[in-house]
Amino acid sequence: MAIILRTRNLTKVYRGKKSVSSVNMTIRQGEIYGFLGPNGAGKTTVMKMITNLVKPTEGEIEFFGENMTSRSYEMLKRMGSIIEYPVFYDRLTARENLLLHGEYMGYYNQQAIADVMELMKISGVDKKPVKEFSLGMKQRLGIARAVMTKPELLILDEPINGLDPVGIKELRELFQMLSREYGMTLLISSHILGEIEQIADTIGVIREGVLLEEVAMESIRSRNPEYIELVTSSVSKAVYVLEEKTAPVQF
Amino acid sequence: MHKLISLEIRKLNLAGMRKGILITNAAILAFMILVVFFDQSEIETYPEVFEALNIFIRASFIIYASVLISKLVIDEYKNNTITLLFTYPISRIKLMYAKIIIVFLFALINIVVSVAVLGAVMVGINSFTNAIPGDITADLLISVLIKTVAGAVYAAGISLIPIYIGMRKKSVPTTIVSGVLVASLISSNFGGIRLGNFVLVSASLGLLGMAIA
Structure with missing residues (x-):
């Protein structure tokens, strides 16, 4: 698979403290990249650097084989993102917000707006000002906006915040659909291992600004198998030991 | 840019x-009518x-411009929508320029139009009451026009100063208060001295603020 985004020694120093240090990330085209880490680990900072909101102190970001600079505006056309929490022009309606987004992105397709609102199940409220939306609805609208322009890379920072279990399940299916059917690449961050585990193809674990590991989900599964194999010279003795001497827990 | x-x-x-x-202009008009036609003042x-x-008009529109600045610029920073704006494939400088141009044109056009309309009303009323002596000559109109337009241009420049001060604190009250202060500073007349020179300095200061913003 082609590499869509790569960072080299990406470092960000805030007030003399390294909030991200030497992150080398590789995201392949079409995969769902789960970005896992506790709060304050630097997930958002990395995402901000990728979306060109924050300038890295050191290191570089390569997007579609091109180096990103503070003037790389064209690249931003190929990304859709929600960073931290979705922000809107509160006084405008959901529909107006999406229209505005399309205009700024240079994407004019009226049908796309209706489609994404349908997809995110918010078509009933398109004439309501966003300030009356609940957090979950804003989150849905935010994802609708990010997806609307059919970006090649979708960057979602904690997308399941504020959603109910049903909503989370729907999102999970949506992400898989976007990845499989549209061939979109997704970068999803979360601090909940269980969530990431269910959707990601590759997982990057970050803690205190350091990318600890970057592995394919499959290799994690094979690394931690769900059974233990014992090799023994005497089967009956082993059975005895297992039955009598280990804790009587039946798995 | 248009877009x-x-x-x-x-x-x-x-x-x-x-x-x-409209309300502001009506208030100014009422005040002017009172001063000119009912009160034997120095005007x-x-x-x-x-x-x-x-x-009067310059002062009020400098204040209005500061309100506009707080809506266009400061609110975007406060509500974080600026981060959204910055993820668009558009140069940030252009985005900011678009906002500044709106404020500048808003002040400029409103000042010129308001002076023209209110001036015409005053002249119209005077044709009945004759409280203001003298005729309206072409020379007079031209000099008024030049003064108004030039004044509007520098006032529009000055109206950008609150961006500078407001951005430091990213607060709406600061922006508007600084707008009021600037307006009262330039519209007060220091012992009959025209503020022309001072104002030119302010206008360039406004442009400087624009460049840095």
Whole structure:
């Protein structure tokens, strides 16, 4: 698979403290990249650097084989993102917000707006000002906006915040659909291992600004198998030991 | 650029502002009528009338411009929508310029139009009451026009100063208060000295603020 985004020694120093240090990330085209880490680990900072909101102190970001600079505006056309929490022009309606987004992105397709609102199940409220939306609805609208322009890379920072279990399940299916059917690449961050585990193809674990590991989900599964194999010279003795001497827990 | 400006305007609630502008102008007009026609004040000749009009209108629109700045710029920072704007494939400098141009043109056009309309009303009333002596000559009109337009240009420049101060604190009250301060500073007349020189300095300061913003 082609590499869509790569960072080299990406470092960000805030007030003399390294909030991200030497992150080398590789995201392949079409995969769902789960970005896992506790709060304050630097997930958002990395995402901000990728979306060109924050300038890295050191290191570089390569997007579609091109180096990103503070003037790389064209690249931003190929990304859709929600960073931290979705922000809107509160006084405008959901529909107006999406229209505005399309205009700024240079994407004019009226049908796309209706489609994404349908997809995110918010078509009933398109004439309501966003300030009356609940957090979950804003989150849905935010994802609708990010997806609307059919970006090649979708960057979602904690997308399941504020959603109910049903909503989370729907999102999970949506992400898989976007990845499989549209061939979109997704970068999803979360601090909940269980969530990431269910959707990601590759997982990057970050803690205190350091990318600890970057592995394919499959290799994690094979690394931690769900059974233990014992090799023994005497089967009956082993059975005895297992039955009598280990804790009587039946798995 | 055109496009960006129209998009910015779409995000504003212009209807509310229009009402406010009309009310302000009506208040200024009422005040001028009181001063000129009912009170025997020092405003007696046409040049003086127009000058007074200019001063009032300039001051109020500098304040209005600061309100506009807080809506266009400061609110975007406060609500974090600026981060959204910055993820668009558009140069940030252009985005900011679009906002600044709106503020500048808003002040400029409103000042010129308001002076013209209110001036015409004053002249119209005077044709009945004859409280202001003298005729309206072409020379007079031209000099008034030049003064008004030039004044409007520098006032529009000055109206950008609150961006500077407001951005430091990213607060709406600071922006508007600084707008009021700037307006009262330039419209007060220090012992009959024209503020021309001082004002030129301010205008360039406004432009400087624009460049840095």
